[in-house]
Amino acid sequence: MNTDAIATEHAARLSAADSLLPLSEPLDNTGEDTVLEVRKDDSGAIGLATRSEIAADFSDSLWRALIEHRLTLRLAGPQPGEVLGDLLALWNSHLAEVAAPGDWDTAAVVVRPSRDPAGSAELLRHGFAPVRVLAVRPADRLAAPGPAAEPGVRIRPAGQDDIDTAVRLHTELLRYDADFGGVSPRETAAELLAADVGKELTRTNPTLWIAELYGGPLGLLQIQLPPESDWARRYVRAERVGYLSTLHVAEAARSSGVGSALAAHAHQLFDEAGTDVVLLHHALANPRSTPFWCAQGYRPLWTYWQRRPAVPAASL
Structure with a gap:
């Protein structure tokens, strides 16, 4: 399963899951980000690992960690949870190289469509918790x-x-x-x-x-x-x-x-x-x-x- 096929299937699945989700676009890699990929049989996962930092004297620092690492996902195939688990393992290795262990003002964040629960169990196994939602009316x-x-x-x-x-x-x-x-x-x-x-x-x-x-x-x-x-x-x-x-x-x-x-x-x-x-x-x-x-x-x-x-x- 190639990159285009993963992106296409990912977009189709999200559109079917929730009509209010925006159309899925290609991952926007600035060149400073890290692309992670996993393929297994007929399933695949692509993740874009990004890092953002904000100073403590900005008001936005009240609503987040000062350093935030994010993984933006594209999942496809009959085993999305399994390939996501493998992708999280790759991301963990990457984070170990770029983030200080135990620093409370760092956070790893994965934003998932609420009506696409694929991989939730794997996120829990890797120490993630569903902390907040973006809700719509x-x-x-x-x-x-x-x-x-x-x-x-x-x-x-x-x-x-x-x-x-x-x-x-x-x-x-x-x-x-x-x-x-x-x-x-x-x-x-x-x-x-x-x-x-x-x-x-x-x-x-x-x-x-x-x-x-x-x-x-x-x-x-x-x-x-x-x-x-x-x-x-x-x-x-x-x-x-x-x-x-x-x-x-x-x-x-x-x-x-x-x-x-x-x-x-x-x-x-x-x-x-x-x-x-x-x-x-x-x-x-x-x-x-x-x-x-x-x-x-x-x-x-x-x-x-x-x-x-x-x-x-x-x-x-």
Whole structure:
């Protein structure tokens, strides 16, 4: 099975598994990346091993390891799991040469289509865990216009006086999600979050919203609309894509309807902008996020399998 045949079969299988997955394109090798290949009988696997690094003084460092190694896959044949296992073994050998053992600020990540579970058992055997998902919600064009009102809940655009509140709510979310392995609280988190919030508040059209429950600011919503959210189009087969960056409700307001009101408000904004789908990331093991987003009409599109550190510390 040659490279073109693997890519063609991989694309056909994903299209059959999920109509919202984007069309699979050839692996984009910059020349600095490493291509790994496995062939066994009528099955084959190709992986592109890449490395990215970010400085700790960038806000994106709060949501990932500073050094991230990724393996982008193409699988084909009747034994996709078996060839993926062999490919992971090759990748492990490569990582052992380029990553420091036991360094918590390194991560190995494999992003798999959620409805194509081939190789999941092999990922588990190699120490990976499904840490988060990129979830999708198609636009509901038949829904009643406007969200239903929740008693005592008021949603308004954030203002300059809300910086401390927004940073507090962002920090609460960051600390809570840290238990599930997908984020990285850092000593400078408050400063980084405050800088980001300040930038959001300079926009002409609001993208940051505060939910008040009987006058108390207890909920936060942040969104991206096209064209700013066009970066997300590569993950889904849709033209106009919205991205829901953050939705968090303080502990004191849980089960009060604030979260549902914020989600309904976001969906109204996305509908007014004419988006075809909305995407968001959430921690898969979070016992609050997963059922909440399912109830709001989202379902997994991509699953992020992660091993952190990328190379485990040597056993004594």
